[in-house]
Every structure is written in structure tokens, then in C-alpha cells.
Amino acid sequence: MDESGEDLIAFRNKHYQIIVPIFLIICIFAVIANAIVINALRMTRVRNATVTLILSLTISDIWTSSIVACSLLYNSYLPIVKGTYPNPCFSLTLEMLRTGGLITGTLHLLLISVHHYIGIIRPYTDKQKLRTVASALCVIAWLSPLAVLFGLASFIPEQGYHDCMNVEFYHSRLFRMSISGLLILIFLFITWCYFRLIIILRSQAHHWKASRSAQKRVSRENKTLTTTILICSSFFIGWAPATIHFTITCDTCELLKEQKFRVLFFFSCIQLSFILGKSLLNPLIYSIRIPEIEQQLEAMKDKYWAPIRQTICFQSRKSSSLKCPSIRRNLVNEGVLERPSSTEDQSRAVLSTVDSPMKISVYQNGETLLTPKEDKSFDNLLTDNTEYL
Numbered sequence: 001m002d003e004s005g006e007d008l009i010a011f012r013n014k015h016y017q018i019i020v021p022i023f024l025i026i027c028i029f030a031v032i033a034n035a036i037v038i039n040a041l042r043m044t045r046v047r048n049a050t051v052t053l054i055l056s057l058t059i060s061d062i063w064t065s066s067i068v069a070c071s072l073l074y075n076s077y078l079p080i081v082k083g084t085y086p087n088p089c090f091s092l093t094l095e096m097l098r099t100g101g102l103i104t105g106t107l108h109l110l111l112i113s114v115h116h117y118i119g120i121i122r123p124y125t126d127k128q129k130l131r132t133v134a135s136a137l138c139v140i141a142w143l144s145p146l147a148v149l150f151g152l153a154s155f156i157p158e159q160g161y162h163d164c165m166n167v168e169f170y171h172s173r174l175f176r177m178s179i180s181g182l183l184i185l186i187f188l189f190i191t192w193c194y195f196r197l198i199i200i201l202r203s204q205a206h207h208w209k210a211s212r213s214a215q216k217r218v219s220r221e222n223k224t225l226t227t228t229i230l231i232c233s234s235f236f237i238g239w240a241p242a243t244i245h246f247t248i249t250c251d252t253c254e255l256l257k258e259q260k261f262r263v264l265f266f267f268s269c270i271q272l273s274f275i276l277g278k279s280l281l282n283p284l285i286y287s288i289r290i291p292e293i294e295q296q297l298e299a300m301k302d303k304y305w306a307p308i309r310q311t312i313c314f315q316s317r318k319s320s321s322l323k324c325p326s327i328r329r330n331l332v333n334e335g336v337l338e339r340p341s342s343t344e345d346q347s348r349a350v351l352s353t354v355d356s357p358m359k360i361s362v363y364q365n366g367e368t369l370l371t372p373k374e375d376k377s378f379d380n381l382l383t384d385n386t387e388y389l
Contacts, residue, residue, distance in 0.1 A: 008261055012080050015265065020077040023272055027069035030279035034062045037283045040296035048127055049115055049134035054286070056138040057108040057231075061279045064101045068275060070094055088164035095170060096149045099179065099246075102239060103145035106186050109232050111137050113193040116228055120197060120221055171251040180247045183239075190232060197225055227289040231282060238278025241271035 037058050041051055071094045078084040115134065118125060153160035156169050169175055201221055245267055286293045 011262065012265075016077055016080045019269060020072050020081075023072055023276065024069050024077075026276045026280070027065045027072075030065040030276055031062050033280055033283040034058050034065070036297070036300070037286050037293060038062075040287075040293045040300065043296040043299070044292045046292060047131065049130040052131055052134045052138060053108065053112050053115060054290075056141070057105065057112070058282070058286075060101060060105045060108055060142075061282055064098075064105065065276065065279045067094060067098045067101055068272065071098060072272075088167075089161060092153060092160065092164055092167055092170070095167075096146070096153055100145040100149050102242070103179070103182065104141055105235060105239070106183055107141035107145070108138070109190055109235055110186050111141065112228060113190045113232070116224070117193050117197060120200060168251065171249075173250045173252045176247050176250045180243055183243055187236060194225070194229060194232075201225065223289075227285065230285050230289065234278050234281045234285065238274045238281070241267075241274045245271045 038055060041055050041058070044051070074086055075091050075094065079086055111134065115130070118130075152169060152175075153167075154162075156162070159166045159169050204221075249264070287297050288294065
């Protein structure tokens with residue numbers, strides 16, 4: 001049974017007042033989380049192709065969350081709840097940016113998989129050259145989808161920016177199937193790359209079974225492979241519902257054409273939840289699976305949380321005379337030896353004040369009693385010599 005116009009307006013107004021602000025808050029959290037990861041990457045002082053690709057992918061997550069927030073606010077919340085009239089050209093621009101961001105993120109995953117493949121097949125490739133190539137390809141991944149989409153919107157007669165009220169090309173079956181087909185092809189190629197890498201790593205593990213150093217290298221490669229697969233999986237799971245929704249809601253698609261608005265609204269909420277969940281999940285993967293980022297996040301936590309904790313404890317002592325737990329350990333002074341960047345002298349090491357159980361130096365009367373060697377089991381994914389994610 002079809003929904004009456006008044007019931008539909010009331011339903012949209014009621015639910016948009018609740019759902020849209022929730023999604024806007026999630027978008028803000030996603031932007032903040034990814035911005036923290038970018039700051040952690042900057043603090044690592046590592047500059048190579050891996051960092052370049054992760055940095056660009058993280059920026060794309062910020063871009064996606066920001067565009068989704070702007071689109072929800074401008075195209076949904078304000079017109080339905082506040083009764084404003086959106087500018088059709090600006091609404092079209094937001095849709096072009098959102099679709100371009102989807103393709104850009106997928107292309108970044110493709111670049112990461114190819115970089116990972118090269119890092120294992122040819123581990124001694126010139127690192128500076130790889131970084132230069134990665135930077136150039138990231139620029140292409142950002143600009144090419146937007147150039148094509150805005151080109152279509154600008155050059156189709158009587159549509160797009162020639163007449164912003166007419167955007168039939170964007171809702172056509174051909175356009176949406178083309179976008180979906182491109183994404184599927186990219187993911188199939190990524191899957192093939194990692195399937196090949198798994199076979200290669202298993203073969204290497206069997207061939208180098210007697211060599212301890214070779215086994216460590218294979219173990220490190222398996223760990224980086226797992227990290228990258230997690231990132232790709234989060235992206236695939238995050239964007240799969242949105243891609244399906246984008247495909248089946250074209251003007252000539254009959255699957256959902258006669259369905260109630262409530263069905264489409266529910267499905268839209270699901271696909272938005274997956275998109276924003278992906279943007280929140282990636283920083284968590286980076287912080288857990290990449291040791292350098294984890295170290296810098298711990299350093300940032302100590303830097304900004306310690307003064308707050310001191311203040312809280314000071315106020316607590318004044319009010320209840322309870323002893324505040326010491327922030328620093330009394331017996332040992334812990335530190336992390338930061339690896340220098342690839343352009344610096346590899347023999348240099350800078351002592352950091354980040355608390356970490358991996359590096360401990362014990363002092364007595366100004367003399368160093370114990371400085372353990374670097375724990376080689378602590379895999380540095382960003383600064384490894386083979387330089388893959």
C-alpha cells in the first residue's frame with residue numbers, strides 16, 4: 001500500500017531529527033580519529049612509500065566522512081527539518097565528490113596491494129624511487145576520478161551543470177553500473193594480488209624452513225599481509241552496502257522502485273553506518289597492527305593525559321588527602337629508541353620519553369647499568385628494510 005504524502009513527510013521529519021544528528025556526531029569522531037593517526041604518522045619521522053600510501057588513504061577517510069556529513073546536513077536535514085531549499089548545483093557537487101571519494105579510496109587499496117606485492121617479490125627496489133612513484137600515483141588516484149565525474153557533469157548537454165535540475169545521467173543505469181563494475185574489477189585484482197602473495201609466502205616458508213633469519217622475515221611478511229588484508233576487508237565491508245544501494249536505486253531499476261520509503265530509509269541508514277564504521281575502524285587497525293603508530297599514540301596519550309591526571313589527583317588530595325599514584329615509575333626510566341628516517345644516518349638513535357616495555361634503561365648514580373638491545377620480535381612495519389605495509 002502506498003504511503004500518503006502527509007504520513008511520509010511526518011515520518012521523514014521525525015526520523016531525520018534523530019538519525020541525522022547521530023550520523024553527524026559519528027562523522028566528527030571519524031574525522032578526529034583519522035586526524036590523530038595522521039599526526040602519529042608525522043611524529044614517526046619515517047618517510048617512505050608505505051607511509052605515503054597510508055597517509056593518503058587516511059586523508060581519504062577524512063574526506064569521505066566530511067563529505068557524508070555535509071551531504072546529510074545540506075541535502076537531508078536542513079530541507080526536511082528546517083524547510084530550506086538546497087542549491088541543486090551544490091547538491092550535485094556534493095554527490096560528485098562523494099562518488100569520487102569512493103573511487104579514490106578503492107584506488108588507494110589497489111596501490112597498497114601492488115606496493116605490498118612489489119615489496120615481497122622485489123624487496124631491494126630503490127626506496128626513494130618507490131616513494132616518488134607512490135606520491136605521484138596518489139595524486140592521480142585523487143584527481144582522475146574527480147576529473148572524470150566533473151567532466152561528465154559539465155559536458156553532457158542540458159544536464160549537470162548546464163541544468164542542475166536535470167541530473168538524469170547520474171541516476172541512469174549505465175552510469176551506476178559503470179561505477180559498480182569498476183569497483184568490482186579493482187577488488188577482484190586486489191584479491192588476486194593477495195591470493196598470489198599467500199601462495200608465495202607459504203612457498204618461502206617451506207623453502208627457508210632451516211634458516212632462522214629467513215623464518216623471521218617470512219613471519220614479518222605474514223604480519224604485514226594480515227594488516228593489509230584487514231584494511232582492505234574493512235573498506236570492502238564498509239562500502240559494499242553503499243555500492244549495492246547506489247546500483248539498485250537508479251531511475252530505471254525496478255527492484256526498489258515500488259517499495260515504501262521506509263524500506264529505502266532503513267537501507268540508507270545501514271549503508272551509512274557501514275561507511276562511517278569503516279572510517280572509525282581503520283584508525284583502530286593502524287593503532288593495533290602498526291607498532292610505530294601505536295608508540296606515537298601512547299606518547300600523545302602521555303603528553304595530553306598526564307597533566308589532566310595530575311590536576312585530578314591534586315584536587316583529590318586537597319579534598320580527601322588521598323595519595324595520588326605517581327605518573328612516572330620510580331625504579332626505571334623507560335624510553336623508546338626511535339628509528340631515524342630513511343634519509344638520515346641509520347646509525348643515529350634518538351632517545352624518546354615514551355613509556356614502553358620494549359626499551360628499558362636502568363640508571364644508578366648517573367651511570368647506565370642496563371640497556372637491552374632492540375627487541376627484534378617487535379616488527380616495525382613502517383621502517384622495515386623491505387618497505388611494505
